[in-house]
Amino acid sequence: MIMHTPIMMTTLISLTLPIFATLINPYKKRSYPDYVKTTVMCAFITSLPSTTLFILLNQETTIWSWHWMMTQTLDLTLSFKLDYFSMMFIPIALFITWSIMEFSLWYMNSDPNINQFFKYLLIFLTAMLILVTANNLFQFFIGWEGVGIMSFLLISWWHARTDANTAAIQAILYNRIGDIGLILAMTWFLLHYNSWDLQQMLALNSNSSSLPLVSLPLAAAGKSAQFGLHPWLPSAMEGPTPVSALLHSSTMVIAGVFLLIRFHPLMETNTMIQNLTLCLGATTTLFAAICALTQNDIKKIVAFSTSSQLGLMMVTIGINQPYLAFLHICTHAFFKAMLFMCSGSIIHNLNNEQDIRKMGGLFKTMPLTSTSMIIGNLALTGMPFLTGFYSKDLIIEATNTSYTNAWALFITLIATSLTSAYSTRTILLILTGQPRFPAMTNINENNPTLLNPIKRLTMGSMVTGFLITNNIPPTSPPQPMMPLYLKLSALCATALGFLAALDLTLMTNKLKMKNPSQVFKFSNMLGYFPTTIHRTIPYQNLLMSQNLVLLLLDSTWLEKSMPKTISQAHITASMTMTTQKGMIKLYSLSFLIPLTLALFLMM
Amino acid sequence: MNPLAQPIIYTTMITGTLITTLSSHWFLAWVGLEMNMLAFIPILMKKTNPRSTEAAIKYFLMQSTASMVLMMAIISNNLLSGCWTTTSYINQPPSLMMMTALAMKLGMAPFHFWVPEVTQGTPLTSGLLLLTWQKLAPISIMYQIHPSINIHILLTLSTLSTAMGSWGGLNQTQLRKILGYSSITHMGWMMMTLVYNPMTTIFYLTIYIILTTTMFLTLNLSSSTTTLMLSRTWNKSTHLAPLMAPILMSLGGLPPLTGFLPKWIIIQELTMNNSFLIPSIMTIMTLLNLYFYMRLIYTTSLTLFPTSNNTKMTWQLENTKPMPLIPPLIITSTLLLPISPLLLTFH
Numbered sequence: 001m002i003m004h005t006p007i008m009m010t011t012l013i014s015l016t017l018p019i020f021a022t023l024i025n026p027y028k029k030r031s032y033p034d035y036v037k038t039t040v041m042c043a044f045i046t047s048l049p050s051t052t053l054f055i056l057l058n059q060e061t062t063i064w065s066w067h068w069m070m071t072q073t074l075d076l077t078l079s080f081k082l083d084y085f086s087m088m089f090i091p092i093a094l095f096i097t098w099s100i101m102e103f104s105l106w107y108m109n110s111d112p113n114i115n116q117f118f119k120y121l122l123i124f125l126t127a128m129l130i131l132v133t134a135n136n137l138f139q140f141f142i143g144w145e146g147v148g149i150m151s152f153l154l155i156s157w158w159h160a161r162t163d164a165n166t167a168a169i170q171a172i173l174y175n176r177i178g179d180i181g182l183i184l185a186m187t188w189f190l191l192h193y194n195s196w197d198l199q200q201m202l203a204l205n206s207n208s209s210s211l212p213l214v215s216l217p218l219a220a221a222g223k224s225a226q227f228g229l230h231p232w233l234p235s236a237m238e239g240p241t242p243v244s245a246l247l248h249s250s251t252m253v254i255a256g257v258f259l260l261i262r263f264h265p266l267m268e269t270n271t272m273i274q275n276l277t278l279c280l281g282a283t284t285t286l287f288a289a290i291c292a293l294t295q296n297d298i299k300k301i302v303a304f305s306t307s308s309q310l311g312l313m314m315v316t317i318g319i320n321q322p323y324l325a326f327l328h329i330c331t332h333a334f335f336k337a338m339l340f341m342c343s344g345s346i347i348h349n350l351n352n353e354q355d356i357r358k359m360g361g362l363f364k365t366m367p368l369t370s371t372s373m374i375i376g377n378l379a380l381t382g383m384p385f386l387t388g389f390y391s392k393d394l395i396i397e398a399t400n401t402s403y404t405n406a407w408a409l410f411i412t413l414i415a416t417s418l419t420s421a422y423s424t425r426t427i428l429l430i431l432t433g434q435p436r437f438p439a440m441t442n443i444n445e446n447n448p449t450l451l452n453p454i455k456r457l458t459m460g461s462m463v464t465g466f467l468i469t470n471n472i473p474p475t476s477p478p479q480p481m482m483p484l485y486l487k488l489s490a491l492c493a494t495a496l497g498f499l500a501a502l503d504l505t506l507m508t509n510k511l512k513m514k515n516p517s518q519v520f521k522f523s524n525m526l527g528y529f530p531t532t533i534h535r536t537i538p539y540q541n542l543l544m545s546q547n548l549v550l551l552l553l554d555s556t557w558l559e560k561s562m563p564k565t566i567s568q569a570h571i572t573a574s575m576t577m578t579t580q581k582g583m584i585k586l587y588s589l590s591f592l593i594p595l596t597l598a599l600f601l602m603m
Numbered sequence: 604m605n606p607l608a609q610p611i612i613y614t615t616m617i618t619g620t621l622i623t624t625l626s627s628h629w630f631l632a633w634v635g636l637e638m639n640m641l642a643f644i645p646i647l648m649k650k651t652n653p654r655s656t657e658a659a660i661k662y663f664l665m666q667s668t669a670s671m672v673l674m675m676a677i678i679s680n681n682l683l684s685g686c687w688t689t690t691s692y693i694n695q696p697p698s699l700m701m702m703t704a705l706a707m708k709l710g711m712a713p714f715h716f717w718v719p720e721v722t723q724g725t726p727l728t729s730g731l732l733l734l735t736w737q738k739l740a741p742i743s744i745m746y747q748i749h750p751s752i753n754i755h756i757l758l759t760l761s762t763l764s765t766a767m768g769s770w771g772g773l774n775q776t777q778l779r780k781i782l783g784y785s786s787i788t789h790m791g792w793m794m795m796t797l798v799y800n801p802m803t804t805i806f807y808l809t810i811y812i813i814l815t816t817t818m819f820l821t822l823n824l825s826s827s828t829t830t831l832m833l834s835r836t837w838n839k840s841t842h843l844a845p846l847m848a849p850i851l852m853s854l855g856g857l858p859p860l861t862g863f864l865p866k867w868i869i870i871q872e873l874t875m876n877n878s879f880l881i882p883s884i885m886t887i888m889t890l891l892n893l894y895f896y897m898r899l900i901y902t903t904s905l906t907l908f909p910t911s912n913n914t915k916m917t918w919q920l921e922n923t924k925p926m927p928l929i930p931p932l933i934i935t936s937t938l939l940l941p942i943s944p945l946l947l948t949f950h
Contacts (some may be wrong), residue, residue, distance in 0.1 A: 574773035591668060
């Protein structure tokens, strides 16, 4: 008997209980955040047997429940697709959310609106799970927009700060541009396949026109901060650290990649789209890694690291390995959330100091945080047999042995080495050396609410890769044979980056500091992308519209071209005519000359 | 003027015109023109101030130059064709010279510069005669030579006259100069249709004389020679102030007043001969004429300009100026449009 389905549905529905609790039950026995955290923990626990059963039986389920809307040609139902992707993702998402909620009990402790914060986090989680379990594009879109809106609300949590508001609006704008792609794809599917159900769309792969396959990567680029639509992700660090940990590292930003993973049967046959995705992802990963090298804010470094890993996921999709991309999503969530939580711990302990140039020597004062940070960074760079190794190394191997764009593969390798470079820089500047923060800072990390989630996620960063890869059903076969140098290429690139960064950082302590070079400025200013795009394009638009309407239309066509010109011409003519001197000689001359002229001309 | 000399002078003037219109020998036509001019000079100098003298001298110089050229044209025509009759065909060079000489006598552009100055230098009644009676003789001659006139030159002169008359009148506040420029414009209109249908020229001339006479006599009633003085009409003769409006509008050619009729006929004649651009240009330029008439209407009828207290009671005093025929003239110059079929049977 298939038990995992009702258990999973119980999980999902139980998550909505605290939301309703805020609507109907004003009196709480214990604190509401605790209640929410416990709910999420229980949801995680109840989802585990479900996933285990699924892995054991390898039976996908699709639940079609309530008929929402029936038009002449379209049936919209509430349908949940519990297949490999969603069943694997739900426990991971719940585990991470549980840890982050426990962390934010410590982090947001002094916030008066902490109940609202937890409610927002829970609504976000619900929207994310709707997105992941959606079987038709309509439900998917509900989840998509839901995470977008919750992202807006959570980024602008401290809404009195203008930077936070600007960042929230920026996130919405860039996501909206991506939504164009999603809506375009939905429309195309509606018109051509007459259905929004995943089963039908993936089965009817008859005339694979490129239009939906171009718009889906556009939607993914918007949501997953690929190059061109990427500035919102670093700006989103204006939100509180739990928000960054949950939304902008583990769950929301992978929604775009998840969309592409869901549609991978359609993309298998179209090499142009694969090339597009590959190059886009490669550009993103390299650009984000370059930008991360010279940032001075911890959260921004981790944000760019996220962006770079998202690019790597896009690259994986581009070489037609959706299962590997999904594996990377799952493993990346662990260490990235943990990195954010460690950053949050450091920030709070240093009295809200986020600049790494003003940190240092935290290894002795915050041992657990620094240990977790080092483990997380090692997992990120793909240290053998930690979590990140199982997905990242497989990806690099697959890219090295696939028959696609060599330039994209090359810059992915460069980005890998840069990953370890900036991770090394982060560790060296934050954790080692002499402290550069004020002496009277009150550093205390001995709070179980803070440490337990970090410990959990540390364990996760170490063993999850092994656990997952050994227990999932077989997916696409990995490449069995390749030369030794290709197999070791990821490791070598990482080690190279590590050594170079180590040497450079130790050099800067000894030698005189030079003025920043052009390349440094390029990297520090995020490639000048926000600087040019955010002001120039709207300014040109407004200037053009002002000129067109005021100058061209109102002033020139309606006023100057006809009325003023005519009146001026007549006034000039009249004044020329009437300023005569009254001399008879002129009059006689005016008679003589035309007469002679006429006589000579007419003869 | 000496009351003994006055009848002689006026009689000579009338006789001169009559001789020109009634003669069929070129020499006598020229003689009539000379008599007319010479008799007219003292009329111009009715008021003996230097301004009138200057006006009279300018008039004399211009007209005599024109007459000389006319004489030369007549003689060269006789050389070429041996004809002295005015009704026979004239060769082209003499015809051209004749046309320019007569254009100068009429005051058409580009020989129009004397018209506003001479009109300005003389009293209102002399100006009236200058602009109405003096046109009769040259137009009668042009009517007789109309088969041999070069169309292109004539149309050029007409269009130029309309343009110059309109533009010149825009910058004026002196009423006599305004009426001088208006006469130039009307001459342009008249001469447009000379080659197509000369009767329309005569028709236009008739209506023009009526309108201009009305205008001058109305102005003479309040002796106003500037716009400012015209703005005091509402004090002097209150019933006349709102009447200026239809008179001036008729002069400008607004339907449904009389002044519209001759313009309408001329446009019809021209369009029947497949000429569309020229009537359009002339009509549009004449709108400027209407604009400065409207300025006069504005100061007279539409607004009451401020005046000093002394002038506010002039309407109570009895008017001693003679008002010959003003009421019938006003009626004629504004209300003739409904009976236009009757009028047009004459052409």
